[in-house]
Amino acid sequence: MAQVLPFNGFYTGNDPKNSARECVNFIPVRHDAGSLSEYTLESTTGITGPISKAYIRPPGNILSDVVTWGSKFVGITGAKILAVTSQRFLIAASGDNSESFDLPDYGGIVYDVRFAKGSDKLLINTRSTESTQLGWVYDGQTSPVSVNYTTQLGLGGNENIADVVYFGDRYLLMSEGETGVHKGRVYYSAIGDPSSYDALSFFRTLEQNSKNTGIHILNGRLYLFSDDGYSVWSVSPDVNLPFSQQKGSAGSIGMLDPMGKCESGGVLYFIGRDGTKLGFYAMTGGSPELISTPAIDDVLNKDSDKSFVNCFDFIDGGRKYIAFSIGDYTLCLDAKTGEYHRRSTEGGRWEVVGAGYNELDNNKQVFFGKTTLFDSGSNYFVKSGFSDQSIGTEFDELVNRKLVTSPFNSNGVSNIVQELSFQTSIDYSSLSPVTLPELSLSISSDFGSTYNSVRTNSFDEEGENTKLLRFMSIGFFRQAFVFKIETSNIYPHKILKMLTRLKKGFRQI
Numbered sequence: 001m002a003q004v005l006p007f008n009g010f011y012t013g014n015d016p017k018n019s020a021r022e023c024v025n026f027i028p029v030r031h032d033a034g035s036l037s038e039y040t041l042e043s044t045t046g047i048t049g050p051i052s053k054a055y056i057r058p059p060g061n062i063l064s065d066v067v068t069w070g071s072k073f074v075g076i077t078g079a080k081i082l083a084v085t086s087q088r089f090l091i092a093a094s095g096d097n098s099e100s101f102d103l104p105d106y107g108g109i110v111y112d113v114r115f116a117k118g119s120d121k122l123l124i125n126t127r128s129t130e131s132t133q134l135g136w137v138y139d140g141q142t143s144p145v146s147v148n149y150t151t152q153l154g155l156g157g158n159e160n161i162a163d164v165v166y167f168g169d170r171y172l173l174m175s176e177g178e179t180g181v182h183k184g185r186v187y188y189s190a191i192g193d194p195s196s197y198d199a200l201s202f203f204r205t206l207e208q209n210s211k212n213t214g215i216h217i218l219n220g221r222l223y224l225f226s227d228d229g230y231s232v233w234s235v236s237p238d239v240n241l242p243f244s245q246q247k248g249s250a251g252s253i254g255m256l257d258p259m260g261k262c263e264s265g266g267v268l269y270f271i272g273r274d275g276t277k278l279g280f281y282a283m284t285g286g287s288p289e290l291i292s293t294p295a296i297d298d299v300l301n302k303d304s305d306k307s308f309v310n311c312f313d314f315i316d317g318g319r320k321y322i323a324f325s326i327g328d329y330t331l332c333l334d335a336k337t338g339e340y341h342r343r344s345t346e347g348g349r350w351e352v353v354g355a356g357y358n359e360l361d362n363n364k365q366v367f368f369g370k371t372t373l374f375d376s377g378s379n380y381f382v383k384s385g386f387s388d389q390s391i392g393t394e395f396d397e398l399v400n401r402k403l404v405t406s407p408f409n410s411n412g413v414s415n416i417v418q419e420l421s422f423q424t425s426i427d428y429s430s431l432s433p434v435t436l437p438e439l440s441l442s443i444s445s446d447f448g449s450t451y452n453s454v455r456t457n458s459f460d461e462e463g464e465n466t467k468l469l470r471f472m473s474i475g476f477f478r479q480a481f482v483f484k485i486e487t488s489n490i491y492p493h494k495i496l497k498m499l500t501r502l503k504k505g506f507r508q509i
Helices: 149-153 294-300
Strands: 022-024 026-030 039-043 051-054 081-084 089-093 098-102 114-117 122-125 134-138 145-148 161-167 170-175 186-188 212-218 221-226 230-235 243-245 261-264 267-274 277-283 310-316 319-326 329-334 340-343 352-358 364-376 379-388 400-404 413-426 438-444 455-458 468-477 482-488 493-507
Touching: 022 026, 026 340, 026 400, 051 098, 081 352, 081 364, 089 364, 089 379, 114 161, 122 161, 145 149, 161 212, 170 212, 212 261, 212 267, 261 319, 267 310, 267 319, 277 294, 294 329, 310 352, 310 364, 310 379, 413 438, 438 468, 455 468
Parallel strands: 022 340, 261 310
Antiparallel strands: 022 400, 026 039, 039 493, 051 379, 081 089, 089 098, 114 122, 122 134, 134 145, 161 170, 170 186, 212 221, 221 230, 230 243, 261 267, 267 277, 310 319, 319 329, 329 340, 352 364, 364 379, 400 482, 413 468, 413 493, 438 455, 438 482
């Protein structure tokens, strides 16, 4: 009699014998008791594109937050989704169209760009290692205009402005300076004017000892994060001090970096810090709640470069996910079920760095990728595209998908595994297959450290829906067996159920 084996998502533990388990570019979807199995593995939604676009110079990589700008429509294409490249181009994309605007007066590499979205003006800010720091103001119609923070604040040198927000009809600049006069400060603009600042127009938390690491507006209040905590602020009626700290509202959970946060559905998600330990947190207005598993924490706390993190939300198959990247990993949280899975491009972190929504096309979702590629002449491919459930590619590239299971055993009893079978579903509607794509299987008897030779089996032919992908004579396992399944094809597909036929042997002591 066949036995149903469970699917799983990203690791749920960090013990070495369990830590091989992961789900890469497959989504583990939980079902009710009446389904074929408790979980289905679904391939991630495809992305159209890329777009070929002419530039006056190489655009460089996308090194910014990605935003949808309220009710504004930018340029002649009516795009709403904005990002900035390392060679200081503001790109506005609608998915299948793209425009670019030069960010003037700045010669250095632009990176870690943040946006403050006002009602009719956008403040664009980049981190800087230069002695002078600039931002840009954009109204959606004319070219962006530069703003020299250093000249206006008059304090000599880089202000280390790392995050910006719009709050109380003012644009706020958060300095991440670790020493000197800027430490802990948040500067605010004149009312409604993102180009006008004063050296004495700032606030800070007096009890704060570490540097600022992020600022965010959540449910009508302003949260100022540092390395080791946060404070909560509100708009004040005092014209001389327009913002006041709420008494008793401070907490001890810090934030890693402003690029490692995003808001979705009234919840702030961020890579946070409790003492020296990083975790993934969520907060709605009370205290931050740790929502990462021990294995997610293990990834976050690896000895890797903590720069160039990012965080954003997106929709896949009608379900909302929060993606956050650090090191070589992009991990995705199902906001409803709490399940994690991993997304990867060619074994590293996911190419996608942000998503937005194009109101001109029924709110269709638009994705941005982090790299731009040379096409010909002065043309470059911009990795922008619509989500498309009828394809299995991303920006016209194949996606490698993999599931590594948890170890299967029978309470210490050895197993003779006679067969592993998979019930699958595949959609050929976008392009008829020339050859049937394959599912690959390999087995491990040492908890995922090594695998035996790869076996393959073909998916259903078009119109067929009863085929089982069967693999026979798997082997004898004294403690446990782990298996890895892999696919790489251009079609959306699902693995609905996995079954095994096995015989129990003698008990191991």
